[in-house]
Amino acid sequence: MIETDIIIIGAGPVGLFTVFEAGLLKLHCHLIDALPQPGGQCSEIYPKKPIYDIPGIPEILAGDLVKDLLKQIEPFKPGFTLGDPAIDIEETADNQFIVTTKEGIKHKAPNIAIAGGLGVFIPRKPPVPELKQFEGKGVEYIIKDPEDYRGKNVVISGGGDSALDWAIFLAEGVAKKVTLIHRSQSFRAHPDSVQKAMDMAESGKIKMLLDAEVKSIGGNEKLSDIHITTKADGPVTLNADNWLPLFGLTPKLGPIANWGLLIEKNAIKVDNSTDYSTNRDGIYAIGDVNTYPGKLKLILCGFHEATLMVQSAFKRIYPDKKNVLKYTTVSGVNGFE
Amino acid sequence: MENIINITVVDREGKEHKLEAPTDMNMNMMELCKSYELPVAGTCGGMAMCASCQMYVLTDHVPIQRNYDEQAMLDEAWNVEDNSRLGCQINLTNELEGLKVQLAPHVEEESEDDW
Numbered sequence: 001m002i003e004t005d006i007i008i009i010g011a012g013p014v015g016l017f018t019v020f021e022a023g024l025l026k027l028h029c030h031l032i033d034a035l036p037q038p039g040g041q042c043s044e045i046y047p048k049k050p051i052y053d054i055p056g057i058p059e060i061l062a063g064d065l066v067k068d069l070l071k072q073i074e075p076f077k078p079g080f081t082l083g084d085p086a087i088d089i090e091e092t093a094d095n096q097f098i099v100t101t102k103e104g105i106k107h108k109a110p111n112i113a114i115a116g117g118l119g120v121f122i123p124r125k126p127p128v129p130e131l132k133q134f135e136g137k138g139v140e141y142i143i144k145d146p147e148d149y150r151g152k153n154v155v156i157s158g159g160g161d162s163a164l165d166w167a168i169f170l171a172e173g174v175a176k177k178v179t180l181i182h183r184s185q186s187f188r189a190h191p192d193s194v195q196k197a198m199d200m201a202e203s204g205k206i207k208m209l210l211d212a213e214v215k216s217i218g219g220n221e222k223l224s225d226i227h228i229t230t231k232a233d234g235p236v237t238l239n240a241d242n243w244l245p246l247f248g249l250t251p252k253l254g255p256i257a258n259w260g261l262l263i264e265k266n267a268i269k270v271d272n273s274t275d276y277s278t279n280r281d282g283i284y285a286i287g288d289v290n291t292y293p294g295k296l297k298l299i300l301c302g303f304h305e306a307t308l309m310v311q312s313a314f315k316r317i318y319p320d321k322k323n324v325l326k327y328t329t330v331s332g333v334n335g336f337e
Numbered sequence: 338m339e340n341i342i343n344i345t346v347v348d349r350e351g352k353e354h355k356l357e358a359p360t361d362m363n364m365n366m367m368e369l370c371k372s373y374e375l376p377v378a379g380t381c382g383g384m385a386m387c388a389s390c391q392m393y394v395l396t397d398h399v400p401i402q403r404n405y406d407e408q409a410m411l412d413e414a415w416n417v418e419d420n421s422r423l424g425c426q427i428n429l430t431n432e433l434e435g436l437k438v439q440l441a442p443h444v445e446e447e448s449e450d451d452w
Contacts, residue, residue: 045386118380127415127444159412188409247413250387251380297382 002079004030006313007099007109009086009256012040014287014302015115016069022310023076023335024326027317030107031078032099034085034120039066041117044249053300065299075335081105085120087255089283097282111282111313114261114268115302116289118251126157126245130217138223139243146174155179155226155238157214158246161189164197166246171206179207179238181214181228212236217243256289267291275312276305282316284309342431346375347395347439358429366392366424366438377440383425388414390424391441415444 006022008015011033019029037043039062047063054060060068084101089112091097099107123141125131131139143149143166154175156167159182171178180197187194201208211231218225226238253266261278262269268285270276272292276284286309287302295301314323340361346354358369367390370377378389385406391414403411407426411417421441427433 045381046384049384124413159409182412184408184412186409186412188406188412250389 001098002030002081002105002107004028004079004107004109005317006030006111006113006310007032007086007097007107008078008113008115009033009099010040010115010117010287010289011035011038011080011082012115012117012287013042013065013069013299014117014306015040015113016066016073017303018113018115018286018306018310019073019076019078020069021307022313023073024328024333025310025314025323027310027314028336029076029078030081030109032081032084032086032101032107034083036083038070038080038082039063041251042066044121051299053298055300075333077336081107085255089259095282110317112284113306113309113313114256114278114283114285114289115287115306116253116256116285118253118288119256119266120254121249121251122254123245124247124250126214126247128214128216128245134217134219134223134243137221138219138241139217139245141245143244146170149175149242151176152241153177153239154242154244155181155214155240156244156246157181158248159184159187159189160246160248161193162248163244163246164189164193166244167206168193168196168200171200177207178205179209179240181209181212183211183213185210209236214243214245259283261285264291267295272305274308276309277312284313340431342429342434342436344369344429344433344435345437346370346373346392347437348375349440349443358433360429360431360433362429364429366390366422366427366429368425369429370424370440375440376443377424379425381425385410385423385426388423391416391421392424392438393418393441394420394422395437395439396435416441 005027006029008018008029008031011031015031022029035044042062043066049062050059051062052059084103086099087102088100096108096110097112149170152175154170156163167178167180200206212228214228216227226240226243228236268278268290270278270285270290270292276286278285286305288297342358344356344358356373367377367379371379380389381387388410407423
């Protein structure tokens with residue numbers, strides 16, 4: 001059991017900054033995120049996009065903002081449970097919460113801050129009717145262990161970095177055969193990866209089918225056939241052991257909707273007049289995941305919400321302890337041992 | 338009225354919504370739909386990175402000119418037609434007076450097994 005003062009669900013920019021503000025009050029934090037890396041949308045969706053409305057920073061790439069936030073919170077030694085979404089919240093008899101992840105890791109704290117942004121990132125699934133039937137029986141959206149594909153006949157769909165990088169990796173001596181299917185002639189991946197994949201297609205290491213799309217799949221028990229249509233040749237059927245539709249990730253509110261919180265327009269209702277608390281005492285929601293009259297989904301608003309929220313969390317833990325606002329210019333940043 | 342154009346949006350149930358759209362607020366079609374609380378997610382905030390604001394342009398006075406990022410995203414989206422655009426990439430200008438669009442079908446991607 002991981003024990004801390006505040007469990008932060010969501011390691012995006014607002015979740016990360018919560019660690020800093022909590023640290024100033026000597027509160028420890030542990031972050032949980034479904035993604036394998038911290039940063040939330042900033043890392044997953046737009047790391048190379050500039051942000052212009054962080055006060056005092058005229059321009060910063062989203063990925064760099066995450067790097068700087070991680071550096072800023074380093075003195076407060078946050079814990080991380082990454083690549084593993086928070087699934088369940090239970091209350092204990094001693095007024096604490098236990099948050100359990102999909103992998104079964106348990107975290108205990110008197111306070112929870114949900115900084116879940118738009119929710120859990122899940123794979124975008126193509127609308128192929130038989131998809132569900134073959135999930136786990138040849139169809140995978142996330143590659144957990146490339147060794148699973150050793151000696152296999154693998155078909156990959158998609159035109160982004162994930163599709164290209166895996167096609168290249170698996171074609172270099174792992175899979176028996178790799179076919180890459182994409183609906184267009186151009187890719188939205190890193191130019192180096194595109195060039196490399198094109199070169200491998202030229203030398204026959206990757207079979208590339210462009211202007212093509214998977215329409216249906218079939219097989220007995222396990223996947224064996226992939227039916228595609230191509231602009232040039234019409235319908236084509238491929239034999240395959242695996243189909244990996246790699247179309248990126250999309251956020252969904254997911255398990256957050258099952259935690260007994262008031263949800264309005266896909267966001268958690270909070271009390272913005274005080275401390276961004278939800279309808280459950282001890283559970284707060286900050287950043288893009290919350291809603292209140294006049295809410296703006298901006299990182300800078302999330303930072304403000306986090307700052308007020310940790311003050312309230314402090315009072316819940318130490319109702320009788322005196323606490324005054326400290327200016328970092330006066331006190332500096334006193335990290336944890 | 339100056340700087341206001343009329344736009345029609347057909348929702349996923351086939352219902353037509355007549356919208357008055359400002360052309361001096363640097364808004365796009367995704368944002369316009371959201372401001373009228375039409376069911377457009379705009380998940381990525383308008384970066385042409387999610388296709389949740391895909392719409393079909395039904396009137397022919399608007400040229401179908403997709404930009405590079407938009408085309409790349411539509412190459413990986415579903416239910417794409419020749420007249421598909423991402424609403425977030427259609428900036429509201431006076432030339433769009435009378436534009437009519439239809440929201441592309443919502444693709445249900447989540448299931449309990451995903452988390």
